[in-house]
Amino acid sequence: MTDLHVRKMSFAFADYDVPFLWNPANPAFSSMANAVSFLAIGFEKMIVKMILQTKPLITDAAVAEEADAFMRQEGQHSAAHRQHVKALIKRYPGLQETLDEVIGEFDRLTRETSLNYRLAYTADLEATFTPVFKLMLDNDSTLFRPGDDRVASLFIWHFVEEVEHRSSALIIFDSVVGSDLYRMRVAPSIFRHVMKVIRMACEGFNQHVPLEDRKIDALSMFASYRRKQSLRRRLPLLSAEDHGPMDRAFDHLPLGEQLTALAGIVRSQLPKHNPAHEKLPALADVWFERYDAGYDVTHWYTADAAAS
Numbered sequence: 001m002t003d004l005h006v007r008k009m010s011f012a013f014a015d016y017d018v019p020f021l022w023n024p025a026n027p028a029f030s031s032m033a034n035a036v037s038f039l040a041i042g043f044e045k046m047i048v049k050m051i052l053q054t055k056p057l058i059t060d061a062a063v064a065e066e067a068d069a070f071m072r073q074e075g076q077h078s079a080a081h082r083q084h085v086k087a088l089i090k091r092y093p094g095l096q097e098t099l100d101e102v103i104g105e106f107d108r109l110t111r112e113t114s115l116n117y118r119l120a121y122t123a124d125l126e127a128t129f130t131p132v133f134k135l136m137l138d139n140d141s142t143l144f145r146p147g148d149d150r151v152a153s154l155f156i157w158h159f160v161e162e163v164e165h166r167s168s169a170l171i172i173f174d175s176v177v178g179s180d181l182y183r184m185r186v187a188p189s190i191f192r193h194v195m196k197v198i199r200m201a202c203e204g205f206n207q208h209v210p211l212e213d214r215k216i217d218a219l220s221m222f223a224s225y226r227r228k229q230s231l232r233r234r235l236p237l238l239s240a241e242d243h244g245p246m247d248r249a250f251d252h253l254p255l256g257e258q259l260t261a262l263a264g265i266v267r268s269q270l271p272k273h274n275p276a277h278e279k280l281p282a283l284a285d286v287w288f289e290r291y292d293a294g295y296d297v298t299h300w301y302t303a304d305a306a307a308s
């Protein structure tokens with residue numbers, strides 16, 4: 001029997017304006033998280049279609065149950081991120097074009113790539129989430145707490161459920177495809193595609209959100225772009241389009257924790273990787289306990305104050 005729980009959430013994004021710069025203390029992280037919202041809508045839409053195609057091929061009842069719960073959780077995530085992005089589009093209508101492009105990229109994968117490729121895509125990418133989200137959740141006091149509580153709560157919910165279903169995509173891949181070699185062989189093209197989509201979102205932010213609202217160059221998370229821009233700035237003959245400061249989201253985090261996350265990403269792609277053995281963020285346990293106790297997890301940092 002699967003341990004996954006499908007939780008429906010609503011984050012009151014329609015109640016009042018959702019700022020692009022939802023954590024003013026960290027514009028680079030605000031923008032990066034917004035890009036995750038765009039990616040999540042397309043990626044999780046692809047997952048839902050992929051699991052529907054995969055179900056008839058699953059012979060093990062426990063795996064079928066896991067796949068169903070996994071699909072339902074991802075469906076909820078996608079729906080919540082749509083509400084978040086809808087609010088951003090209301091403020092910056094040009095972002096609709098960006099969302100269409102991002103979703104279009106994942107729809108293209110659904111149309112043009114094999115089911116095995118998409119199962120590997122999902123298994124590879126989801127395997128990186130636990131170490132990456134642990135870094136973020138372990139540092140929630142600077143990354144999430146100072147921000148808009150609705151946006152912070154959306155990401156905290158999504159990330160703890162990604163930790164909860166960290167084994168699902170690999171279990172499904174192993175049951176249907178079952179080849180570490182194939183998964184490793186396609187990994188470079190998968191991560192190239194992930195980067196391409198994030199870049200697409202960030203280019204859309206630079207184009208459609210004024211600098212006074214985003215406060216940074218949304219593409220500054222890409223090392224190659226940073227190098228190119230600094231070269232352009234030094235060589236005035238090359239015309240440089242300036243999209244703002246080149247801050248990075250995690251510069252203030254302890255280097256040891258950043259390296260641990262990086263090592264976790266590499267480990268997640270190796271053969272026989274078992275996400276069940278990963279070190280988990282302490283916040284995940286707190287979140288599940290509070291949820292079970294009836295705490296309002298859609299206002300993670302302010303529910304207490306509202307109740308008292």
Ligand SMILES: [Fe+2]
Nearest residue numbers: 044074077162
């Ligand atoms: Fe998700």
Ligand SMILES: [Fe+2]
Nearest residue numbers: 074126162165
């Ligand atoms: Fe997931």
